[in-house]
Amino acid sequence: MQAVRDVSFEVLAGEILAIVGETGSGKSTTATAMIRMLPRNGRVLSGQVTFAGQELLSLPNREMRRLRGEDIAYVPQQPMSAFNPTIALGKQVAEPLVIHRRMSYREAAPQAAKRLREMGIHEVERVMRSYPHELSGGMLQRAMIATAMICEPRLLILDEPTSALDVTIQRQILNLIKELQVGYRLAVVLISHDLTVVSQVADRILVLYGGRATEIGATSSIVDGARHPYTRGLLRSTLTRELVHKAKLASLAGYPPNPREVDRDPGCPFMPRCHRAIAQCAVAFPPVAGEPDHAWACYNPEPAT
Amino acid sequence: MSLAAIGVSKRFFLGQRWPLKAEYTIGVDGVSCEVTPGQTLGVVGESGSGKSTLARLLLGLLPPSGGKIEFDGQPLARFGRSEWRNLRRAVQPIFQDPRSSLNWRHSIERIITEPLQNFGQGRSERGKRLLALLEQVRLPTHILQRQTSDVSGGQLQRVAIARALALDPKYLICDEPLSALDVSVQAGVLNLLLDLQTTQNLAMMFISHDLEVVRHVSDRVIVMYRGAVMEDASAADFYSNPRHPYTQVLFGRAAPLLEDEAADLSTAGSQDPASRCPFSDRCPFRRPRCVQERPSLREIAPGHHAACHFA
Amino acid sequence: MAAPALPQDRSRTARRSSVRVLTLVSRYWPALLVFAWLVVIVVPGVAAPQDPLALNLSNTLAPPSAQHLFGTDEAGRDLWARCVWGVRYSLGISVLIVAGAAVIGTIVGGLAGLLRGPIDALLMRTTDVFLAFPYLILAIAIASAVGPGLTTVVVALTAVWWPGYARMVRGQVLALKEQAFVEGARAAGTSTPMILYRHLLPHLLPQLSARVSMDVGYAVLALTGLSFLGLGAQPPTPELGAIIANARSHLLEAWWYTTLPGLFVLAAVLSSMVVSDWLESRNKSEFLR
Numbered sequence: 001m002q003a004v005r006d007v008s009f010e011v012l013a014g015e016i017l018a019i020v021g022e023t024g025s026g027k028s029t030t031a032t033a034m035i036r037m038l039p040r041n042g043r044v045l046s047g048q049v050t051f052a053g054q055e056l057l058s059l060p061n062r063e064m065r066r067l068r069g070e071d072i073a074y075v076p077q078q079p080m081s082a083f084n085p086t087i088a089l090g091k092q093v094a095e096p097l098v099i100h101r102r103m104s105y106r107e108a109a110p111q112a113a114k115r116l117r118e119m120g121i122h123e124v125e126r127v128m129r130s131y132p133h134e135l136s137g138g139m140l141q142r143a144m145i146a147t148a149m150i151c152e153p154r155l156l157i158l159d160e161p162t163s164a165l166d167v168t169i170q171r172q173i174l175n176l177i178k179e180l181q182v183g184y185r186l187a188v189v190l191i192s193h194d195l196t197v198v199s200q201v202a203d204r205i206l207v208l209y210g211g212r213a214t215e216i217g218a219t220s221s222i223v224d225g226a227r228h229p230y231t232r233g234l235l236r237s238t239l240t241r242e243l244v245h246k247a248k249l250a251s252l253a254g255y256p257p258n259p260r261e262v263d264r265d266p267g268c269p270f271m272p273r274c275h276r277a278i279a280q281c282a283v284a285f286p287p288v289a290g291e292p293d294h295a296w297a298c299y300n301p302e303p304a305t
Numbered sequence: 306m307s308l309a310a311i312g313v314s315k316r317f318f319l320g321q322r323w324p325l326k327a328e329y330t331i332g333v334d335g336v337s338c339e340v341t342p343g344q345t346l347g348v349v350g351e352s353g354s355g356k357s358t359l360a361r362l363l364l365g366l367l368p369p370s371g372g373k374i375e376f377d378g379q380p381l382a383r384f385g386r387s388e389w390r391n392l393r394r395a396v397q398p399i400f401q402d403p404r405s406s407l408n409w410r411h412s413i414e415r416i417i418t419e420p421l422q423n424f425g426q427g428r429s430e431r432g433k434r435l436l437a438l439l440e441q442v443r444l445p446t447h448i449l450q451r452q453t454s455d456v457s458g459g460q461l462q463r464v465a466i467a468r469a470l471a472l473d474p475k476y477l478i479c480d481e482p483l484s485a486l487d488v489s490v491q492a493g494v495l496n497l498l499l500d501l502q503t504t505q506n507l508a509m510m511f512i513s514h515d516l517e518v519v520r521h522v523s524d525r526v527i528v529m530y531r532g533a534v535m536e537d538a539s540a541a542d543f544y545s546n547p548r549h550p551y552t553q554v555l556f557g558r559a560a561p562l563l564e565d566e567a568a569d570l571s572t573a574g575s576q577d578p579a580s581r582c583p584f585s586d587r588c589p590f591r592r593p594r595c596v597q598e599r600p601s602l603r604e605i606a607p608g609h610h611a612a613c614h615f616a
Numbered sequence: 617m618a619a620p621a622l623p624q625d626r627s628r629t630a631r632r633s634s635v636r637v638l639t640l641v642s643r644y645w646p647a648l649l650v651f652a653w654l655v656v657i658v659v660p661g662v663a664a665p666q667d668p669l670a671l672n673l674s675n676t677l678a679p680p681s682a683q684h685l686f687g688t689d690e691a692g693r694d695l696w697a698r699c700v701w702g703v704r705y706s707l708g709i710s711v712l713i714v715a716g717a718a719v720i721g722t723i724v725g726g727l728a729g730l731l732r733g734p735i736d737a738l739l740m741r742t743t744d745v746f747l748a749f750p751y752l753i754l755a756i757a758i759a760s761a762v763g764p765g766l767t768t769v770v771v772a773l774t775a776v777w778w779p780g781y782a783r784m785v786r787g788q789v790l791a792l793k794e795q796a797f798v799e800g801a802r803a804a805g806t807s808t809p810m811i812l813y814r815h816l817l818p819h820l821l822p823q824l825s826a827r828v829s830m831d832v833g834y835a836v837l838a839l840t841g842l843s844f845l846g847l848g849a850q851p852p853t854p855e856l857g858a859i860i861a862n863a864r865s866h867l868l869e870a871w872w873y874t875t876l877p878g879l880f881v882l883a884a885v886l887s888s889m890v891v892s893d894w895l896e897s898r899n900k901s902e903f904l905r
Binding site: 361411423 | 800
């Protein structure tokens with residue numbers, strides 16, 4: 001089963017790229033593939049991943065492991081489950097230093113404390129002594145980000161950082177990410193299924209559907225002038241103030257593709273649900289078209305606004 | 306005709322180290338609300354606010370620790386077998402995650418017809434009703450023989466809705482019905498729920514953490530925090546003029562909350578709630594009175610209540 | 617000149633389908649094993665053409681030969697036939713014992729787990745009482761009361777076997793009943809026994825069946841052991857344990873007399889372990905929730 005096909009993008013230092021997609025879009029697979037953390041039955045078939053000029057896919061495992069944690073940090077989904085429930089948090093936050101900088105836990109502790117404070121946690125000593133199940137989701141997410149940032153990486157990849165959190169905490173975490181981006185000139189890849197949430201912080205957005213890249217561009221271009229019917233459909237089906245109370249929403253017909261069946265058809269995976277589909281869409285996936293900072297893959301895109 | 310919670314409380318027993326007092330966690334704290342036909346009551350709150358517990362209390366799945374739940378004026382506590390059967394028929398749930406709230410070892414057909422089986426409908430009647438239900442929720446008939454793992458999230462939620470509608474209920478309690486769905490699919494399911502309410506004059510309770518969705522579907526809204534109602538107003542008032550500080554924070558209109566890591570929501574019970582406002586440790590407008598006296602839910606404008614001394 | 621295309625195609629498809637059969641067999645061969653045993657139990661005549669009860673005093677304790685594959689016993693009866701029929705008893709009755717224990721245990725454990733409170737306490741204390749009984753002593757006790765025999769041992773073994781299931785099922789039910797779909801079932805008006813049967817049982821079955829198939833092996837050992845001691849099957853019933861008991865006195869003169877029934881027991885127990893392992897490995901792959 002082919003989860004991702006022909007996806008290309010780049011992230012620059014000091015910018016936040018959001019990868020947005022739903023079930024079967026391949027967003028998580030893309031992210032884990034980039035840092036060579038695919039599950040055992042996953043394989044990269046073709047393409048390259050370059051980090052600061054260095055090709056990653058052909059790197060020996062030892063080198064890759066060094067990069068991970070030092071220069072590239074990955075924050076997985078569900079902070080509650082990402083920590084080891086049997087080890088105190090302080091130790092886990094300090095762990096990257098112990099591994100990469102050869103420090104002892106005792107030496108690393110003050111740095112861990114400093115990071116946690118930087119992430120907005122106040123009672124740092126108490127938190128470091130606590131176990132994951134004793135802390136709230138918001139705090140665990142901050143701790144997770146602290147762990148990721150402790151070796152001062154250049155690239156931070158966050159997989160659904162706000163999905164498991166409450167609305168008020170979501171906002172705080174997003175602000176935190178923004179601060180890190182500015183303060184450290186971090187390159188950030190933010191993976192999410194929620195276009196509206198990421199549009200608040202992202203500089204550029206990449207939209208995936210059915211394992212394919214369908215649209216990419218600056219946030220404002222996407223939000224105000226999306227050209228791909230899927231992106232438009234997503235934006236239209238979100239609630240806005242102008243809607244009449246209890247009126248029906250413009251909704252996309254059908255359902256996101258089954259990840260297992262997505263690679264069977266040669267054409268555009270969005271075709272079954274697309275109201276702008278034409279005959280060509282079933283034949284082959286559309287070529288990329290567009291402007292310098294806004295591109296889309298569609299034979300019959302929505303007109304420019 | 307209504308389903309109402311009247312001063313309902315629910316606390317959960319945590320443990321007891323004898324001879325010390327037993328420890329409890331507060332699920333719901335003195336909540337009153339009502340669900341009426343043709344109307345939607347929106348319930349907003351974060352995790353730990355007690356909104357799911359409130360749903361289960363109204364569904365009769367949990368007994369209240371205090372106060373009462375009334376169905377058409379009759380308290381559930383005094384229900385006999387036939388009254389419970391009527392309640393089950395009339396009040397049905399839609400839960401957040403259909404993958405876990407539907408038995409994944411059953412076929413779709415079995416899932417939808419289970420309520421009909423429970424109430425003794427014959428095979429041919431079940432068959433007819435099944436087809437009618439599928440049409441109502443706009444699902445194809447070939448889905449019947451599938452297992453839940455072969456069905457997409459959006460379709461599965463429609464299955465859950467079909468199952469809920471099987472007994473022709475008057476009340477639909479929806480606990481975050483859209484949250485587990487893909488964004489492109491949420492609108493469709495929401496439209497379906499709105500449709501059903503209109504065509505069947507259903508009374509709906511719509512729980513969500515998403516303010517926009519709640520605004521769109523509700524006639525009245527209550528906001529819950531740590532088990533208690535903070536604000537209770539018509540949807541229009543709620544969104545045009547939120548008065549409680551917590552509501553304002555939710556809307557992003559007030560200063561960020563004071564981060565209080567000690568406020569682990571599950572230990573709220575150990576802080577003697579009777580003497581202070583439950584929101585006081587995170588409220589940006591906190592004043593001395595807030596930690597000395599617990600504010601009651603008072604009417605600050607016609608039909609608009611808030612539990613704050615200074616709203 | 618090249619060979620015509622048709623015969624080649626046919627052999628290719630034949631090869632493909634034989635590959636398919638081979639993969640199916642390699643994946644499901646324990647099921648075939650079970651099937652083979654079932655055949656032996658239900659229609660023993662297929663495996664053993666000779667009559668196990670046919671006496672032939674002129675040919676007692678004969679070593680294996682063409683006519684009698686594994687020789688004869690002290691009454692001239694064909695040993696192979698006696699063993700095949702014997703395994704029928706040993707295995708068949710073991711299955712009954714374990715199935716009975718599983719059913720009783722599931723009901724007790726299930727109700728205890730679902731209902732909790734005083735019923736749970738009552739049921740579990742009863743379970744503990746039975747769990748404490750050593751089956752040997754119980755069998756002797758029952759035998760001295762109503763006499764030895766297969767019924768005696770069946771009762772004794774079932775009585776001490778069901779508590780293990782009750783405990784296992786109760787533990788699983790306690791965890792399962794917190795699942796969201798149980799709540800959904802209640803809201804749909806499903807009664808408690810129906811929840812156990814309709815909802816929980818499908819989730820219990822994988823682990824139950826793995827355990828049942830493993831216990832059949834242990835039951836065979838227990839059953840043959842008790843029969844060996846004289847508490848179980850009585851002559852002339854050809855139960856494996858009874859046969860071995862008889863064979864003991866002829867150990868030095870007729871090595872095949874003790875060995876063969878022992879091999880049958882080994883085969884039965886080994887098969888049950890193999891099937892159980894296979895079921896468990898299949899269970900793990902479904903446990904993705």
